Amino acid sequence: MTTREVHLELxxxxxxxxxxxxxxxxxxxxxxxxxGREWIVTEYLIGYAATLERLSAWTIGLKILHLLGAYKIHGSYRVPWDKLDLTDPDKPRLLCSLNDLKLLEP
Structure with missing residues (x-):
């Protein structure tokens, strides 16, 4: 098995x-x-709700969105590590359809 390193910050x-x-x-x-001594990527979070997850702001963020009239966040996905092609890290691509992905929910 070949391992490859990609800088997550990029x-x-x-x-x-x-x-x-x-x-x-x-x-x-x-x-x-x-x-063991390594950290292994399990999934990537993509979309607007993932931003709230990143900021650890689910509760506050959702309440603010509800006040602004948004009751459901669309288009946020959980992508398993093996369903994302990082051959070109500047242009990551899905290796499956959107229907195969789980939606990201609070």
Whole structure:
């Protein structure tokens, strides 16, 4: 198995393309688990709700959005590590359809 390093700080904010080349949102957060002495990426959070997750502001952020009239946040996804092609880190691409992804919910 080949391992590859990608600097996470360079991925944050990058627009992710779906299978058709359409942008679905930006990488806002990365989740990882510790395995021994290493940290292994488990999933990428993409979209507006991921921004709230990144800022640890779910509760406050959702209340503010509700006050402004937004009751549901659309287009935020949890992308498993193996469903994101990082061959070109400047243009990450999904390796699956949007229907295969879980929505990011509080």
């Amino acid at each position: 991925l944050l904010g990058k627009s992710v393309l779906d299978l058709t080349g359409k942008a679905i949102g930006r990488i806002e957060e990365v989740r990882a688990e510790q395995q």
